[in-house]
Amino acid sequence: MEGLFNFLIIYMKYRKKPVVIEAITFDELISHGEASGANIVNGLPWSFEYGGHAITHENDDCYLIPTLEGIQQMKRCDMLITGIKGEIYPCRKDIFEQTYELVN
Numbered sequence: 001m002e003g004l005f006n007f008l009i010i011y012m013k014y015r016k017k018p019v020v021i022e023a024i025t026f027d028e029l030i031s032h033g034e035a036s037g038a039n040i041v042n043g044l045p046w047s048f049e050y051g052g053h054a055i056t057h058e059n060d061d062c063y064l065i066p067t068l069e070g071i072q073q074m075k076r077c078d079m080l081i082t083g084i085k086g087e088i089y090p091c092r093k094d095i096f097e098q099t100y101e102l103v104n
Helices: 026-035 093-099
Strands: 022-025 047-050 053-059 062-067 070-075 078-082 088-092
Touching (some): 070 088, 078 093, 088 093
Antiparallel strands (some): 022 078, 047 053, 053 062, 062 070, 078 088
């Protein structure tokens, strides 16, 4: 009976597939909003669309971004990523720099 409970568990390891994404900075998002003809309040675009998604000004240092997980804040130190299916989401710049590298 002792050998009955001896079994081997094998944990598989996986590597994330290399995927090329698009990303912009907070300032580039502001420039996009200005170019789209959005109403400007205190020098910043108030609400506009980016990639078919409604972007809303929360305050001068933050925009509200609709993601698959709900509304998230994009702050000045964040990057806005467009995923492989057109979804968008903010990412802290330090995490972004650890995860992604520039391609040509």
